[in-house]
Amino acid sequence: MASDAPAGTDVDYRGLLEAEREDLRAQLAELGFGESGGLKYDPNFADSSQVTAERGEVEALAGQLRDALEEVEAAIDRLEKGTYGICEVCGQPISPARLEAKPAARRCIACASRQ
Template identity: 40%
Template structure:
């Protein structure tokens, strides 16, 4: 793997961190004094909380991918030990499993 791979992973991690930070900031905002607006803001909060959970999980997965890269294990399936296809890594840079093992994990 090349340093461009590591740079790409670090940029992706930074993007997720920035997104999480912005969502946390938005969630900390005060509610309007208007009751109708408060109801809408609370619904928006539920959506933002779901986005924050997703962003935090993706950030965690990318951090693990960076660690695998540093240990020389990036691109190797964590289940079977085979190489993960480059096209899969291009689409899912934090992929832990080859497509076959990912399919098996989804079925279980």
């Protein structure tokens, strides 16, 4: 299969990102969240304080998943625009090791650790 990896690397970042996107979407769907957000209301579980507490945790988790999904989608967008792998703070290339560990990384390790 042909790879969209940037020149000089043999890593299929698009494949990694698309796999991560599918994984995040599946996790959100499992929690009852659609891609657009919003919990599917289940009337059978209404009016239970335990469920309300659990729902709060689920919503927090879903929020994290949605944030991660946005990062992944933004990275796929950068791949399409040809700006993938460039630190958005300093404009330097992000190291391949960092991208392999975190394909959706927006910043190089130096800028990320300066936060």
